[in-house]
Amino acid sequence: MVLRNVFTVRTLKTAAWTPARVAKGSGFPRSPIRPCASGCTTLSDELHFITTPIFYVNAAPHIGHLYSAVIADYLHRYKLIRGITSKFSTGTDEHGLKIQQAAACAGEDPLTFCTEVSGQFRHLFEKCDISYTDFIRTTDERHRHAVEQFWAVLQRGGHIYKGTYQGWYSTQDESFLTPTQVGDSTDSDGTAIKVSLESGHKVEWMEEKNYMFRLSAFRCALQRWLAETPGAIQPERFRHVVLQWLQDDLPDLSVSRQRGRLQWGVPVPGDPEQTVYVWLDALVNYLTAAGYPEQHPRWWAAARHVIGKDILKFHAIYWPAFLLAAGLPLPRVILVHSHWTVEGQKMSKSRGNVVNPLETSGLLTTDGLRYFLLRQGVPDSDCDFYEDKAVKLVNSELADALGGLLNRCTALSLNPEQVYPRFCATSFPREGAAGVGRRAVPEDYxxxxxxxxxxxxxxxxxxxxxxxxxxxxVAACVRHTNGFFQRHTPWKLDRGTPSDRSWLDTILHISLECLRIYGILLQPAVPLLADKLLSRLGVWPEERAWGNLCFLARHRGDACPFEGRALGPETGLFFPRLDRPKASKADSKSRKKTASSKQR
Structure with a gap:
């Protein structure tokens, strides 16, 4: 089957929507999607702009941060091998009361504190091969300029007014809460406190004069957007969550804090006594990366956000409302993922079970960790992480199945010339064709x-x-290819016999063709391993795009550019098997004993 990029690329022309136009029922644009030759769904945009959340620098990065980045990275790389121009932004959120307090506790000025932690995120992303094209810091001057311009647009439109905010506020979540979102609890000393029902973090009652955003005016517009654009939030269950939130009235949102209380942030333009609310500040980062306020239209029309489910409200209610108020297009899609637990428990500092992604990448290797996160991560439900499970998975699917197949196909004993062998149509004719020398069996087809x-x-x-x-x-097909190889036992064939030699070469040719397809398809997920695999097969860099997914051309009677080509150099084991952590082995035995005792 020949796969080609048959879709027409074009720049998406998206009109700016204002609250007035929305109220008149002008509707929202749908993503232009149509099937490509391979039967897949291909976006017909020329541009692709993917973002992660900018990560809060109150603490070092954890596995959940890396998961968001790996998801955005694979989508970015996938678009590139499809021939689509892609931009990928990530970064760090460095303003807010929580940062101000964390820096004070560390005995550092806020900017020094932020720079240190932001550097940890950069280091992690470079170590884990995150191929971002832009790294935003909210302390950047270009971002401050974007926030000031965005605020001015909202204010000129009459969407911001001065008022008094009375209500609950969570410093830990940097979030304002309604009475229905707050419950009773006790702290570690047994003192009665109020907490956020969603996060469990302590809240405090706040009463101060702030600037308010007219969020209440956008409830109907947001409902219409989600009704008319079913794919706007994915997976679908999260769209329903947002629609459920929108069943209730939306109170106006405080979008500033008094400067005397919060100094670490962007001052409100024209009012040095107020600081821009951290979430308004942070969300504008996506526009900053797109080139706002002068050069954003080209990229912003192609924006797609990857977020964790804990920040869904900010991205699916506040952010679209801000954009509508500013007369800007809404994101093409908000892609939501769930969280990682550790052996069934929520990650937390108090439990001491926060997974350090740098340490874990040292155990699993960079691509081993990326593979595990993408292979086990299910976007619409929480996923469980423990090292023993990760080691077993990558050993089984990367070292044994994929690596074992590559090693056998390129072994000197079977392929002494170290070339891409020739295909014999007599040994492996088309299905249903008559032939005396046929060796292929129905399972092979x-x-x-x-x-x-x-x-x-x-x-x-x-x-x-x-x-x-x-x-x-991909893993299932790798197993099928290993089964094909094992079924025909090429190591038992006599290379001195012409018919055996032709059949041996055909087995190797088919197996190497399968590996080439797997290598191209795995590039977005495990780029280093995919490069190692394709280089060993002698596949040149310019032959690794989606358009090169022409599988087994010789079986259809077409020419194969790889046939007879020398393989690439041997570079050692494709993916050496990893040792299971000793603690994990003991834990595994303990779990089995516990399960056995429960059954009895």
Whole structure:
């Protein structure tokens, strides 16, 4: 099956929407999507702009931060190999009362504190091969300029007014809460306190004169947006969560804090006694990366956000309302993922179970950790992390299955010339064709069908934020190819016999073709391993795009550019097996004993 980029690329022309136009029912644009030749769904945009949240620098990065970045990274890389121009922004959120307090506790000025922690995020992303094209810091001058301009637009439009805010506020969440979102609890000393029902963090009653945003005016517009654009929030269950929130009235939102209380932030333009609310400040980072306020339209029309479910309200209610008020297009899609637990428990500093991604990448390798996160992460439900599970998965699917297949196909004993062997149509004729020298069996044709269908299936899953299904499909095909190789025992064939030699070369040719397809498809998820695999096969860098997914051309009677080409140099084991952590082995035995005792 030949896969080509047959879709027409164009720049998306999206009109700016204002509250007035929305009220008149002008509607919202839908993503132009149509099937491509491989049966997958391909966006017909020329540009792709993917973002992660900017990460709060009150503490070092954890595995959840990396998960967001890896999701955005695979989507960015996938678009690039599809031939689409892609921009990928990430960064750090460095303002707010929580940062001001954390810096004070550390005995540092806020900027020094932020620079140190922001550097930790940069280091992690470089270590884990996150290929961002822009790293935003909210302390950057370009971002301050964008925030000031955005505020001015909202104010000129009459969407901001001076008022008195009375209500509950969570410093830990940097979030204002309604009475229905607050409950009773006790602190570690047994003192009665109020907490956020969603996060469990302590809240305090606040009464101060601030600037308010007319959020209440946008409830109907937001409902209409979600009703007319079903794919605006994915997975679907999170769109329903937002629609449920919108069943209730939206109170106006405080978008500033008194400067005497919060000094660390962007001052409100024209009012040095007030500081811009941290979430308004932070959300504008996406526009900053797009080039706001002068050069944003080209990129902003292609914006897609990757976020964790804990910040859904800010991105699916506050942010779209701000954008509508400013007369700007809404994001093309908000892609939401769930959280990681550790052996069934929520990660927290108090439990001491926060997973350090740098340490974990040292254990699993960079691509091993990326593979585990994408292979096991299910966007619409929380996922469990423990090292033993991760080691077993990457050993099984990367070292044994994929690496084992590559090692066997390129072994000197079977391929002494170290070339891409020739395909023999007599040994492996088309299904149903008569032939005296046929050696292929019915199961072999089933394997070919699976590999031919794989690119379309992988594209569908990559596009829909279901990388775990894409990698599962690749792993299944790898197992089928190993079964094909094992079924025909090429090591038993006599290279001195012409018919055996032709059949041996055909087995190797088919297996290497399968590996080439897997290598191209795995590039977004595990770029280093994919490069190692394709380089070993002798596939040149310019032959690794989506348009090169022409599988087994010789089986259709077409020419194969790889046939007879020398393989790339041997660079050692593809993915050496990892040792299981000793503690994990003991824990695994303990879990088995516990399960056994429960059954009895």
């Amino acid at each position: 089933g394997m070919l069908e699976s590999v031919e269908a794989l690119p379309g299936l992988v594209a569908q899953h990559y596009e829909s934020l279901q990388a775990y299904k894409a990698l599962e499909a």
